[in-house]
Amino acid sequence: MIEKQPVITIVDSDSSSVPSVQDGLKKNLKPRHINFIALGGSLGVGLLIGSGGALAIAGPVGMLISYALMGVITMCTIFSLAEMCAYLGSEGNFIEIMARFIDNSTAFAFTWSNALSFSLTLPSEISSICLLIGFWDSDKKLPDWATVLIFTFIIIMVNIVDVGAYGEVEFWVTMIKLILFVGSILFCLIATCGGNPLHKTTGFQYWRDPGPFVSYLTDKPVGKFLGMWRVLVNAGFGYQGSETIGLASGEVANFRKLAPTVMKSVAIRVLTFNVLSLFMVSLMVSSNDPNLLSAISAGAGNGAQSPFVIAVENAGVKVLPSIVNGGILIAAFSAANTQIYIPSRTYFYGTKYGFCPKWLIKTNRNGVPYYSVLFNGAFGLLALLTLNNTAAQVFNWLMNLVTEFGFICWALINYAFLRYYYGLKRQGIDRSSIPIYKSPLQPYSAIFACFMLVLVAITQGFTAFIPWDTQNFFAAYISLILYFVFWLGYKLWTRDFREIPLDKIDLSYPEDEEDLEYDNKAAKVMDKIFC
Template sequence: MHTEKSQEKPPQIEIVASDCSSDTPRDNVLQKRLKPRHVNLIALGGSLGVGLLIGSGGALSIAGPVGMLISYALMGLITMCTIFSLAEMCAYLGSEGNFIEIMARYVDRSTAFAFTWSNALSFSLTLPSEISSICLLIGFWDTEKKLPDYAIVLIFTFIVILVNIVDVGAYGEVEFWVTMIKLILFIGCILFCLIATSGGNPLHKTTGFQYWRDPGPFVNYLTDKPVGKFLGVWRVLVNAGFGYQGSETIGLASGEVRNFRRLAPTIMKSVAIRVLTFNVVSLFMVSLMVASNDSKLLNAVNSGAGNGAQSPFVIAVENAGVKVLPSIINGGILVAAFSAANTQIYIPSRTYFYGAKYGFCPKWLVKTNKNGVPYYSVLFNGAFGLLALLTLNNTAAQVFNWLMNLVTEFGFICWALINYAFLRYYFGLQKQGLDRNALSIYKSPLQPYSAIFACFMLVLVAITQGFTAFIPWDTQNFFAAYISLILYFMLWVGYKLWTRDFREIPLSLIDLSCPEDEEDIEAGNTVTKVMDKIFA
């Protein structure tokens, strides 16, 4: 039902009973077994993973210390704007505050359909990269390959499927403690670099800002001209974007945690700030310990190493002359890879679950077990982990690079759509005569300007991130960089042609009904009472 502006009476926000699975069988429902501490660290842990611990090595060699920090700070700002926009929409929709519902309500169903499959596939295709990185990380110790790579792939694929399929509470508990380990690792690395760079290391070597002066704060990328410094910064935005992806995970937890309407904004705000802080501060400290032209770093990057050898965190410890810590940090990276693999199954399984409400995916994907876990969907997405077996054959490296480009680009598209959906929600309230400032829910700051900024930047990065394919022209790299854009538009246009619905929902007809959560009723703080303040 839609809310429309009327001349005879003030606009009203329709209060409807919340049932995010109304079109699915009644036994196929999620259960609210995640605790606030679970979702808090799940969201934080999603962006503190292999993308930062290893991917920052390539970023440092491409852009230099200052160029790398600028890229990560800029992408961190874009991430914060995106999460804040998402937090307000989730607070408004309550237990129905998930990505698919947001796209279907505020944009149109074709966008929601394309978002469903783009978002799910981006995480499913990341899973094999995380599993293969586990193989390489274990190889840091098992240099003689006593444990075959194919055995590692099968073992860890089975473990992450088991964690996800038993109970969402089990998944939350595992992620809680794993993220705690990652936080200890990051804090430890920051403190170690601070002490070591000041001379508190076995070599008694003080570096300070030495590597910012020589070889310099920036690296010229592709050209020795001044524009090369800018190109380096712009190229690293892709690395930074991949590192931040996953911080929006809580946008799919609405059906599995109680008091989501009040919980989501608090968690998202804290996560956004902590993500930016941990990323920028940790990379700043590492840049004091590792030069952009460090031979260990360049050799690892040029060889395509996906293990701890490319991590600037590991190299920083080695440069300080500490013998034991590299193995400890490599173990921390291994834990981060395992955590990321867990999330790569959780997110697409819930994306398909919510998409089934609108008929975007097969019904069997939403069938749940007695603990409320969509187990067929978990098994389906977990099977993507077996693609890691392809990495055992070196000839598959190019295929794998294509998958990684597709994943990162899909992430930019999905984030841009979140901000675009917010703008339609924002201006839809205005069009229907509703005062956003009178709503007793969280309101994200600096709107609509922050959403406009984030949306513009994400679209710009998505369009230009493959610029290296033009210098010089490389057809293969061009398709590797832009295949995800092509797939997204094929999904979007294909659904419009299938349904013959070519019009975006007019702002005056956007569904601004406000679901009433069970927790609101139990607390005697119904949405009706909250929204009545608008018309007092």
């Protein structure tokens, strides 16, 4: 007797009795928009300015190891997300993934943790804009409060008009950022070989003196490891935003086919740009560079602290530092743009499960949830805190806060994938038979990424214990505390303390109508070419 093999239940996504919140969104984003939004969100101030502190703390090799390790973790996370998005099709967003593969309490905690992560990144990006303008305007002829209000208004307007307009702005701004990165890499390559006004050849000079690593907190060998571990926070902040496409399912056509392709290319390019650009900069700037250390100790936090700007200054080029600082300013604007898009859609999708107020899903005629955009845009006004504190202190505090949220959310993405993976096994469904993208090295890559992210999230605040510092402790772990408050609070409210059993996970395969239309169009094109 032949045992009957389990099959995947195919469900027409349009036949659900539950009204979809996606009905208010419009598919006005193009593939090139999605590609550049995801890429641009991860090439921002965290890399261009935050890497200065990373170089001083860990040294050139220590910095590169940290960024490479976090890059691998990022790739594993994005690949796991790509397969789940491909499986769910037009329903493939973070909230649906958490609710379907884990439970509602995790989805609720993820909704608010992820949204707050990016909402709180917004004021850090706007405060960095104040810092970057201060590179030219040291006398503060343009007050910080005016800068905050002007850029917050501009960013809200870009997001509230039309998602297509937002995508178009991100496309061209990210194009400028890519030119900046490619130009910086080529400049450092030429300059380090002596092609600069000073005719100075550096090569690997700074790797030998002061050395490839910097001891952090202690002169013992463990100090070099502590430096690399501390820099993982900087690296994590620099990579966050590369998972943006996980919220675009309701605003781009053919999401099931598009998501894996874009995510794979973005993951590889993000890792390449981060590591390669920092490698080239480490040849031009030493970890004990006087300009770098003085900018960090003074709390400048602007282009003066960026190793990219210092590399140009060390080469003796007079005009380029201002150009590079301008490029970093554009990068900050682009990143701030994304900080409104992500939480506004997170709240939008969370409303389907009752996690957020219903007024957040109201859309204008262009399909933009304008109340949600305004709500998240208001967080930009927190940048006014820089008027009473040094901007660098605020920036670093917010960077630690949002990076911890990011680590938690990334760990949950990998955990959700493991639940999806073993759910298929428990229900007897052959993963290889599903006609979608399969992420590589599973389940080991998801296990590795999840373990590393949890480990970093728990230990990243170790400096608060050496010696004990209450303020630094809460700055490092308030995000973790808030997540557990959200998670446990929802469980207590609903009195549901169990995860969805693996054999009860809804693994029905949503068949999107647009996928059928896409296949039919492709078939017609092939017929014209070959018949």
